[in-house]
Amino acid sequence: MTQSYDLVVTNARVVTPDGVTSGGLAVSGERISAILADGEQPPAKETLDAGGRYLLPGGIDPHVHFRTPGLTHKEDWAHGSRAAAAGGVTTVIDMPNTQPPLIEPELAAEKASTVSGDSLVDFRFHMGVTVDSVENLRRLQPRQATSVKVFMTGHHTAPNIIRDPVVLDRIFQVAAERGIRLVLHAEDDSVFSLLDETQAPPTGYDAYESAHPRTGGIVASSRVIELVRKHGTAAHILHVSSSEESDLLKAAAKAGLPITYEVTTHHLSFSAPDTQRLGARIRLRPAIRCEKDKGRLWDAVMEGSVASLGSDHAPHTVEEKLLAVADAPPGLPGVQELIIALYTGMRRRYPGMSTDEAMRHVARLTAEGPADLFGLGGRKGRIAVGLDADFTLFDPDVTWIMAAKHTYAKVGWSAYEGWTFTGRPDVTVRRGETIWDGRDPERPRFGTASGIWLDAEPAVPGGFTAQRETSA
Numbered sequence: 001m002t003q004s005y006d007l008v009v010t011n012a013r014v015v016t017p018d019g020v021t022s023g024g025l026a027v028s029g030e031r032i033s034a035i036l037a038d039g040e041q042p043p044a045k046e047t048l049d050a051g052g053r054y055l056l057p058g059g060i061d062p063h064v065h066f067r068t069p070g071l072t073h074k075e076d077w078a079h080g081s082r083a084a085a086a087g088g089v090t091t092v093i094d095m096p097n098t099q100p101p102l103i104e105p106e107l108a109a110e111k112a113s114t115v116s117g118d119s120l121v122d123f124r125f126h127m128g129v130t131v132d133s134v135e136n137l138r139r140l141q142p143r144q145a146t147s148v149k150v151f152m153t154g155h156h157t158a159p160n161i162i163r164d165p166v167v168l169d170r171i172f173q174v175a176a177e178r179g180i181r182l183v184l185h186a187e188d189d190s191v192f193s194l195l196d197e198t199q200a201p202p203t204g205y206d207a208y209e210s211a212h213p214r215t216g217g218i219v220a221s222s223r224v225i226e227l228v229r230k231h232g233t234a235a236h237i238l239h240v241s242s243s244e245e246s247d248l249l250k251a252a253a254k255a256g257l258p259i260t261y262e263v264t265t266h267h268l269s270f271s272a273p274d275t276q277r278l279g280a281r282i283r284l285r286p287a288i289r290c291e292k293d294k295g296r297l298w299d300a301v302m303e304g305s306v307a308s309l310g311s312d313h314a315p316h317t318v319e320e321k322l323l324a325v326a327d328a329p330p331g332l333p334g335v336q337e338l339i340i341a342l343y344t345g346m347r348r349r350y351p352g353m354s355t356d357e358a359m360r361h362v363a364r365l366t367a368e369g370p371a372d373l374f375g376l377g378g379r380k381g382r383i384a385v386g387l388d389a390d391f392t393l394f395d396p397d398v399t400w401i402m403a404a405k406h407t408y409a410k411v412g413w414s415a416y417e418g419w420t421f422t423g424r425p426d427v428t429v430r431r432g433e434t435i436w437d438g439r440d441p442e443r444p445r446f447g448t449a450s451g452i453w454l455d456a457e458p459a460v461p462g463g464f465t466a467q468r469e470t471s472a
Contacts, residue, residue, distance in 0.1 A: 013356070015363045057368070064094055071157065079410035081118070089366075090429075108125055108144035154189070186237045187216035213287075221248050228252070237249060246300045261307060263301055266334060271291045281321065285330040298345070302346075310338075313333055315410065341416065391428075400421055
């Protein structure tokens, strides 16, 4: 007797860890039940014709700032998760620099309760740490978070900076003991403070990058490498912006140190002259670097040195961005543009690459990599039987111009307005439910905000378990 499924997807190019094949998949409940051969169409309650589109694993964006609680005038979970769904992202991991910051492990459940009912996508949190909260990390359990964000420098919405080398050393020690992965904004604040003593703040965006130079990232990355060498801590460096940092971190990983790093789509999309042209729209920390750096980051992405791609979705209102150069906050919306900007960049930079190969890179960088890094590989990140039915149907051929009307972030603007994109997620499915259907651009539809707070395995295998056994 032929089995009946809840959902069957047909006529797709299915992107799996083993390659790309023509066919589809079958869903029972919230999980993938079968990968279907081309032309296979078993009975189901609902059938979705992919129309030849690519069936990609749902994106996992491990670097978003959805601003809840305390900063919801510029973003909230309802809008942020809509932007994610429209961009083919089904899971996000939110940063802790909210008001108040997420530095008490017990507050994770409270935050999850606040978010529940507003989120189209599933979610996790990164815990935060301050000078006075290091010992809180000893209470942290995998349910609450498996990773901790460390700011080695700060900005308008990140005031809790770890400047003291003794405190930083203790954070690395405790994280190693507890099997916690540190995720770091690795720019050295003392470098910037020293420069600020001898130079005036920039009054125009032509001087912005030189006022926040690569030196800060190079010094901080070197310090992280030495602390990892000392303690054995797993460290993931965020939004790497320069060729020197990329080369240094690649060498550290090759030497056997547990160091990985992230690149953002905006550091792959823009270069320093764009900051002069676009101003506050792409005022970022770390700053956008030169064309040579962008090229080296692309090399690292394509060769596999980069472990994950993140959006660093960090919206600010137009009014905030229109402040004077010294006062305009860094950050831009990015979760909706994450997969689109990556794919468009690949098509332009590597025109001879096949679409199948490009789709495999997209899956590796935006789904498989972050799932493995943050303990979600047992249910997310791949098209495989038994895993959550998280996927997006991606049209690789459509060409379209990004406009403000296309954006779903609360602030209503995108740094990519006016860009001609190639490719677009047309349907996004999270745990078997369609949460975005944009096949009719004039009448896009969203699903229900039933995203859940996910469990996760320890980020560093054996870390929490070994600690519990030792304590017992």
